[in-house]
Amino acid sequence: MPQTRPRVLIVDDDTTTIHIIAAALSSDYEVTIATTAGEGFRLATTVKPHIILVDVVMPQVSGFEFCKQLKQDERTHKIPVIFVSAEDTIRQQTKGFDIGGVDYIIKPVEVPILKARVKTHTRLYRQTLQLESLAATDPLTNLANRRKFDEAIEHEIERCQRNGNPLALLIVDIDDFKSYNDYYGHAKGDDCLVAVARILKAEAKRSTDLVSRLGGEEFGIILGETDDSGAMAIAEAIIAEFRHQQIEHVKANQAAYLSVSIGVTFVDFSRGGRQGVSIRTLVDTADHALYRAKDAGRNRIEYEYLEVPGKPH
Numbered sequence: 001m002p003q004t005r006p007r008v009l010i011v012d013d014d015t016t017t018i019h020i021i022a023a024a025l026s027s028d029y030e031v032t033i034a035t036t037a038g039e040g041f042r043l044a045t046t047v048k049p050h051i052i053l054v055d056v057v058m059p060q061v062s063g064f065e066f067c068k069q070l071k072q073d074e075r076t077h078k079i080p081v082i083f084v085s086a087e088d089t090i091r092q093q094t095k096g097f098d099i100g101g102v103d104y105i106i107k108p109v110e111v112p113i114l115k116a117r118v119k120t121h122t123r124l125y126r127q128t129l130q131l132e133s134l135a136a137t138d139p140l141t142n143l144a145n146r147r148k149f150d151e152a153i154e155h156e157i158e159r160c161q162r163n164g165n166p167l168a169l170l171i172v173d174i175d176d177f178k179s180y181n182d183y184y185g186h187a188k189g190d191d192c193l194v195a196v197a198r199i200l201k202a203e204a205k206r207s208t209d210l211v212s213r214l215g216g217e218e219f220g221i222i223l224g225e226t227d228d229s230g231a232m233a234i235a236e237a238i239i240a241e242f243r244h245q246q247i248e249h250v251k252a253n254q255a256a257y258l259s260v261s262i263g264v265t266f267v268d269f270s271r272g273g274r275q276g277v278s279i280r281t282l283v284d285t286a287d288h289a290l291y292r293a294k295d296a297g298r299n300r301i302e303y304e305y306l307e308v309p310g311k312p313h
Ligand SMILES: Nc1nc2c(ncn2[C@@H]2O[C@H](COP(=O)(O)OP(=O)(O)OP(=O)(O)O)[C@@H](O)[C@H]2O)c(=O)[nH]1
Pocket: 140, 173, 174, 175, 176, 177, 178, 179, 181, 185, 186, 187, 188, 189, 190, 193, 215, 216, 217, 294, 298
């Protein structure tokens, strides 16, 4: 698939420089312009540029301060920043790198050098993004993989705890999948995993939801900012969707179709506390509920609250 053109954000208060840089890059890049650091920061979070070219000397907020701000925000900290400045002292240039810039271009801008450097840094950044995405994705289902799940749940625990919000985790396991594989063959088993992934994605579709394949026929769904009734509603919708779709599984023991069992756990951070709430305790609690669902006959949901130790009552 052809890649879209890389996006460049130019942040400069000098219209002559903006004009020179934009003219040099606009045939190969999507160019966006900001004349203040404030506007630049807003565009960095919305346009998500592949590179930012910033003037060092600007009124109010300098290019260095702007870069520091970008590096402190998780939405923008990875975007490569190139400083463009007439200040050519070694001290000034070194400072640019220390702050987190990837390059420093001296004004007046030499267009071939500018183009070569922008090309190199955008290519490297895009490769990094691609590798990060591959490292976080399960190749069969295209869902987030276990590594991404662990990273995301840690992040969600922190976020929900900081904001005093509830957090829920669902572990979904296909019922009698061994006999499905044995009867229909491994390739059909793979197709089945893809179909299950699609159903789960369709039911947990909020931006704070993350559906992942934990391994084999087990899936994890993180529901940030979701309380017990919200999480149970999603779990019930998943069970109902499998009942509705009636995916054939002639060897199923319980239902006459392909079904899943779901273990659900909730944490309520609304009264503070966090000690003892880790990925491990969350997953273990949801797993425990899942085993109970399997034991009780499959094709069902069981849940367990996770108490937050140290929470004042
Ligand atoms: N096709 C396919 N099968 C897989 C994959 N990963 C794991 N499996 C199979 O999933 C099956 C899981 O079997 P079990 O752990 O015994 O679970 P189950 O038969 O679903 O039984 P219950 O969970 O108790 O209902 C095994 O046969 C694995 O070989 C995969 O990527 N593709």
